[in-house]
Amino acid sequence: MENLPSEIELEILSRLPISSIIRLKCVSKSLRSVAENPRLHALYLAHARRRDPSLLLHYSDAGSQQIRLLAAGFGNKTVRSDDDLDFTKLVPTGSCNGFLCISDAENSSLTPVCLWNPLTGHRIHLPRPINTSFPEPQHVALGFGPDPVTSGPKIVRVVYCNRPTLFGWAWHSQVQVLTVGATWREIGRTSWNLKPVPSEGILVNSALHWLTLPMQGKVRIVSFDLRAEEFGEIGFPAEELDPERCRLTQLVSLSGHLSAVVCCGGGGFELWVMKEYGVKESWCREFAIDGDQLPGALNPNGRGDGGGAATTVRVLCKLESSGAILLQIGGCKLVTYCPETLESKEVEVSGLPGSFSVTLHMESL
Numbered sequence: 559m560e561n562l563p564s565e566i567e568l569e570i571l572s573r574l575p576i577s578s579i580i581r582l583k584c585v586s587k588s589l590r591s592v593a594e595n596p597r598l599h600a601l602y603l604a605h606a607r608r609r610d611p612s613l614l615l616h617y618s619d620a621g622s623q624q625i626r627l628l629a630a631g632f633g634n635k636t637v638r639s640d641d642d643l644d645f646t647k648l649v650p651t652g653s654c655n656g657f658l659c660i661s662d663a664e665n666s667s668l669t670p671v672c673l674w675n676p677l678t679g680h681r682i683h684l685p686r687p688i689n690t691s692f693p694e695p696q697h698v699a700l701g702f703g704p705d706p707v708t709s710g711p712k713i714v715r716v717v718y719c720n721r722p723t724l725f726g727w728a729w730h731s732q733v734q735v736l737t738v739g740a741t742w743r744e745i746g747r748t749s750w751n752l753k754p755v756p757s758e759g760i761l762v763n764s765a766l767h768w769l770t771l772p773m774q775g776k777v778r779i780v781s782f783d784l785r786a787e788e789f790g791e792i793g794f795p796a797e798e799l800d801p802e803r804c805r806l807t808q809l810v811s812l813s814g815h816l817s818a819v820v821c822c823g824g825g826g827f828e829l830w831v832m833k834e835y836g837v838k839e840s841w842c843r844e845f846a847i848d849g850d851q852l853p854g855a856l857n858p859n860g861r862g863d864g865g866g867a868a869t870t871v872r873v874l875c876k877l878e879s880s881g882a883i884l885l886q887i888g889g890c891k892l893v894t895y896c897p898e899t900l901e902s903k904e905v906e907v908s909g910l911p912g913s914f915s916v917t918l919h920m921e922s923l
Contacts, residue, residue: 582652649723658673731748793838880896
């Protein structure tokens, strides 16, 4: 390798598994220097964005909380948790550029405590957020993405508290932002009541996106520009939906496009995709799935129809390798759905736990 031009050397290394690059650091000082080259990290991340994401499973096993990684293609990888990360108290609350945002879930204030790369073991401790002085109970919305200016991780935390006023009860909020390496900043309040964790801010076009909690029967899509640090509303053609049977239930990024899951009556749902970011007229109904096309009676909102038992369905991602849509069903199954053939198939994974939560994860150095 020493006779190769450095660009070719880095290109070759960027296609190796992370475990192989980690081992290179132990071979010699020169290889360690190559493995820690920022250009290699950037190349590796660029390749990772073109691959199917890994799935990080968080589940309970014999009373203890476990983390397990399913690599792209659903191959198993054992993830050894840092001994200081007690997942009986901590939960993953987002993923960005190889790092998971790990938050303290012991109380309703949900405090981000560190960023953790589950493959390299690298950890970045985070300063404590600003004390809101809000009384319990609170609810918290979180988002995690790369700062468009520095490319470093940025965390957005919105804390809410319902307080009495002269005219009844009203939600109060405080918006906090952390650029990793600095301290938390309070940047004001927001009038949008964002869906709290476990809903995550969805990263598209250098902005995070959430659904709001229903207000007067309406659910809206709210964005937070990571550069300008401002909230805005993303228009959605709700007038094309039947208000009696259809409602927005989830946001997801599919092939880099902001997408929305619309729950319909009868256990089915529609997937809408915004073809041109920020243009309301570019939303289109990509496909619809009837409840009987997937295993069990499904409802993306987790509410049964006709009094039957409800089984939740969550859209995870589009698998670029096959074009299929990956779904989590009932918190216990992974299913692929092909929009072209209308076929669904359960993903066979050895030793899959009976119940688990899923965080999409892009592997990186």
